[in-house]
Amino acid sequence: MPTLFDAHSHLPQPGRAEPDHWRVVCGTHEADWGAVLAHAAGNAKVIPMLGLHPWFVDEAAPGWELRLEALLRTHRCGMGECGLDFSRQAADRAAQERAFRTQLRLAHTLGRPVAIHAVQAWGRLLDLLREAGVPTAGALVHAYSGSPETAQVLQGLGVYLSFSGDLLAPNRPKPEEALRTVAADRLLLESDGTADLRQVFQAAAALRGVEPELLAAQTWENGRQCFKEWLA
Numbered sequence: 001m002p003t004l005f006d007a008h009s010h011l012p013q014p015g016r017a018e019p020d021h022w023r024v025v026c027g028t029h030e031a032d033w034g035a036v037l038a039h040a041a042g043n044a045k046v047i048p049m050l051g052l053h054p055w056f057v058d059e060a061a062p063g064w065e066l067r068l069e070a071l072l073r074t075h076r077c078g079m080g081e082c083g084l085d086f087s088r089q090a091a092d093r094a095a096q097e098r099a100f101r102t103q104l105r106l107a108h109t110l111g112r113p114v115a116i117h118a119v120q121a122w123g124r125l126l127d128l129l130r131e132a133g134v135p136t137a138g139a140l141v142h143a144y145s146g147s148p149e150t151a152q153v154l155q156g157l158g159v160y161l162s163f164s165g166d167l168l169a170p171n172r173p174k175p176e177e178a179l180r181t182v183a184a185d186r187l188l189l190e191s192d193g194t195a196d197l198r199q200v201f202q203a204a205a206a207l208r209g210v211e212p213e214l215l216a217a218q219t220w221e222n223g224r225q226c227f228k229e230w231l232a
Contacts, residue, residue: 082115141161
């Protein structure tokens, strides 16, 4: 299979072998930002991204956005993982939206690609992306779980859609249908730090009715477009 590109992962678990393919490694809260940068410094094929995940918005210390901006200005890294997750009953939706707006502004100002987490918040995600604009450096929604209709709108806004190891689970009709219909030049695949990336490629290829080698070539080119600074 040609070179694989992992569009979304996290810091590796201790004792696990390092992949030999290019991969995006996302931070999710202030406590792991330094570790992500250190990991990327020692791995030539790691693209680091730093962000405040919606799960951790309520725990963020005052001034987190200033510290994040300082790191982004002094290090070669993207923005994310950030976004909206309304699946938890106690989620502070207003706080999540404020944090997401802040990170979108930083991505625009600093010219960084952004990795977006979205769960049960598709309407508001579209509202905020239309309001703020999609960062010109690139944007992807990772582990896409929405409808084919939402996928079409996101593609129209210039967003890439990344599909994860969720494709390996049974009874996932919405993301499977979205995967079948997403444009070839908007498609990415990912391990999310847990799945075997080759198995994700095999599953995605079967759903789209193409060879895994073709998907590998297409997603590598899409990765090059979304992460130009690293993969030019």
